[in-house]
Amino acid sequence: MEPNHHPPEPGGAPSADGHQSSLVLHINGVTQTLTVDHRTTLLDLLRERLGLTGAKKGCDHGQCGACTVLVDGRRANSCLLPAVAQDGRQITTVEGLAEGERLHPLQQAFLERDALQCGYCTPGQICSAVGVLAEVAAGFPSHVTPPTADPATPVELTDDEIRERMSGNLCRCGAYPRIVEAVREAAQ
Structure with missing residues (x-):
């Protein structure tokens, strides 16, 4: 017997078989209308379906940060995010940070400081650092921010x-001192 397959309904509604939904994502400034299986993570959608391979699958458990992207300007581990739950959101990957041939200041600082x-x-380090700079500018405290701030x-x-x-982003090579230098340089 052939499985009962129905095309997805428009407007984000699940398909009749209940396993896929249509959604709209704004990825690196490009609007994408997609039909996605409910089990698909944002990381797998970006890498496997859209060819945006900057975000890496490291641990696949949200512990290493290699998959970090920006979702509505906030950093997030894309391996933990169901793609269907991101409907309507702005997603920025490392590929979307540069403006044409001009690198984002953090990309440039990582190169100049040999932070890799x-x-x-x-x-993931660079996307996380972009999120860090936005958090700092907005006054969001961290564990080490003085209580008098x-x-x-x-x-x-x-x-x-x-x-x-940046502690949620691991580097097996140990480039941490240069990463700190690059983030500090880009912040200036």
């Missing part, structure tokens, strides 16, 4: 702040 070795974690002003970006805020 094998490069596997670098796209004014939440209405940007947080002072010390090396301890950078290390704390």
